[in-house]
Amino acid sequence: MTDFTMTIGGKAAAGAATFGVVNPATGEVFAQAPECTADQLDSAMSAAADAYVTWRKDEDTRRKAMLAAAEAIVAAASELTPLLTAEQGKPLSQAATEVYGSAAWLKYFAGLELPREIIQDDKRGLAEVVRRPIGPVAAITPWNFPLLLAFWKIAPALRAGNTLVLKPSPFTPLVSLKIGEVLRDVLPPGVLNVVSGGNELGGLMTAHPVPRKVSFTGSIATGKKVAASAAPDLKRVTLELGGNDAAIVLDDADPAEVAGKIFDGAFANNGQVCSAIKRLYVPENLHDELVEALAAKAKAAKVGDGTAEGTELGPINNRPQYERVSELVADAVAGGARAAAGGKSVDGPGYFFEPTILDNIDDGARIVDEEQFGPALPVIVYRDVDDALRRANATNFGLSGSVWSADTDRAAAVAAELECGTAWVNTHLVLSPSQPFAGTKWSGIGVENGPWGYYGFTEIQVIYRAK
Template sequence: MTIDGAAVAAPATFGVINPATGEVAEQAPDASREQLDTAMAAAQAAYPAWRRDESARRKALLAAADVLFARSEEIGRILTLEQGKPLADGTMEVVGAGVWLKYFAELDLPREVIQDDDNAVVEVVRRPMGVVAAITPWNFPLLLAVWKIAPALLAGNTMVLKPSPFTPLSSLKLGEVLRDVLPPGVLNVVTGGDELGAWMTAHNTPRKISFTGSVATGKRVAAAAAPDLKRVTLELGGNDPAILLDDADPAAVAPKLFGGAFQNNGQVCSAIKRVYVPEALYGDVVDALAEQAKAVKVGNGMEEGVQYGPINNRPQYERVSELVADALAGGARAAAGGRPIDGPGYFFEPTILADIADGARIVDEEQFGPALPIIKYTDLDEALARANGTHFGLSGSVWSADADRAAEVAAELECGTAWVNTHLALAPHQPFGGFKWSGVGVENGPWGLYGFTEMQVIHRSKH
């Protein structure tokens, strides 16, 4: 682990499984409560000097970006080993993390003058909060860590980071490679299971908790933060709809729909999770998506030419298997896939489910895996009502030959991001967050940066 700028072993370890084999690949440190206390104390001690020197913070973030660019393939291999995604995707995730660091290193920290007259000069400034506790998921372990690290550190906060116990190795490596770039205590990386996360959220040092993960855990984080009035950003799940309008071209949109649903093997919170298709286009869309699913190469991410790896962990593999089996038992048809892939590892066939409707669990819940239900509709208002009729509200998309018409429909979606003729178009300057149970607050852009600050009014009287 990285605590106060030094490499620290833990009193115990836990196994990290390679999802392509189902076997333990490495051991990771299992932090003790005392080590967490030490990490929090280190972050608190580093805070005063770190927050006072904005120029040094920017230089450090740029240097951190350069380290990730230079070592992207090395870290990418670690990421693929523990996460399962193809090596090219693992390497690109590290590069993307560097892009995010560079963006925030160059982002303005505004001071707004709201009054300047004979009476007073009044400024609104953004101040850091102190120590931030960050808890990150297993689907994009490095990128989503940097979504928190970059704005939090630019704002002048210090951090204790805990990655998912399914994918701790890349974050441990991140802590290691940044020890020479960041002052001791500014970024501490500790690893462990759910108990460590609970200790972090209840700890009296952090002033903010930034969490990405499931709705159920997000609610527990919010409850743990409430007694201390800790600020929270919660980026939670999604059940993102894609709605095709009646003028959409099935052959043209199918590859984009497939990419928007199956990126990272469907393990993306804002990926397409269900597709609503007009009755007249239904058969053609199902066939086109099934053709895509049957053509892709699934396998060990370390192998050449693999497009999709395994599901990351056994609980998620079992959940996807269960939801697909439930759909098939309820009368749905597997136009492609529908089964686990024989052999070691957590592999599942890319699956397109037809002849299915709202009410099926895989339509109503977030599957977070390589299975996509295609739902028929006859009335657009009804399709919109069904798309919005969920506790989730992360993102969605509308597809049409008429982009203006699609944009009007997209504006009716109850979600944080509504795309037109695309999906999963994410960028560092673009705010990302959800409505309803999909989260609290946003990440990315200046808005994400502001989430790691408190507003302070500085009022200078002229009398």
């Protein structure tokens, strides 16, 4: 692989040291990423602070620059796509979707029209609510969608007039570093800085005195640490954290009709989606037929290297997550669960695990109560709808959920009772740049996407003019 550099103040920056990046399809290191030093982080923060002075002032310039950035990403798609597959593991077609989706997020926010907010206009005075940028932003992103989730932060932050220092996951730093390189000559120096390193670097970023906001996507445990680190400086935070999404199938659903969509909602990106279906509650009369249909889907899914033609599910991204999924499935089977499909790792190199459907399992099993974040789905029988809702809501998670039924009005009424940020009916994982995405309970603080996500990168100022 070519040498990878960080982007600090619009210029390439090599690290004093490097760390290995593993291809999850082989389990072997295939590239080196720079390790950002504390001094380099200071330089990146200073560059963001300096660029903020000018960047915040001209909205039209920001819009044009964002559209140019989107065009540059599309132009570099043939380079970005295989790099994303190499470090993350997802099939090339899905990697390409992520690349083009990142450009789409930039275009949406560049074109977002926001109404003028006049709250008083009378003989006494004119009062207007103005949305001002917050300042430099520290953005920390995860390994499951390293590019797209970065632009969930970059696009609204830039549109609002903020500048950023971006740190990707050490498991998937390369495509973010490459984006920094692609956009060096598109965005003004210091507007987007990209650094790479381990967890220690993330801690330095959240405690650093320059950024006025931290936007983090990742686990609940790390999110709590981010919030604690940001608190002494009263930084604003947006935390998009874990989910243990429940899907409830009602007794009038057709298993043959819903099985494929439920499988896709659970196993998209090999189950490595914070808002994927993690628990499936089914009535007893549909259990056997639905489990059989899901198991057939799992057995037919082509698991393999993301570069291989026809691959549907790639490897789990990293060894710790691979070991966690393996442990949770083994724990479930040892506790009496049945693997109707899958249930074990795939022989050979890499972090491959068979797509797994588990039944004869109940609440209390770790794979039901915890977030597995991988290719395994427990199917749980419920007595009645109230029982299903009680069990679905009996968790600290509250990201998303879905309800499946032949009667969409009935399903929507049940979905409204789910304690989560997004409740889908007869579908799952439908997202767009205009649709707000937020979690309840421990699944997050703040909102991403749409005007609501934009507002999260602003602070309110009231300008009052006496008449």
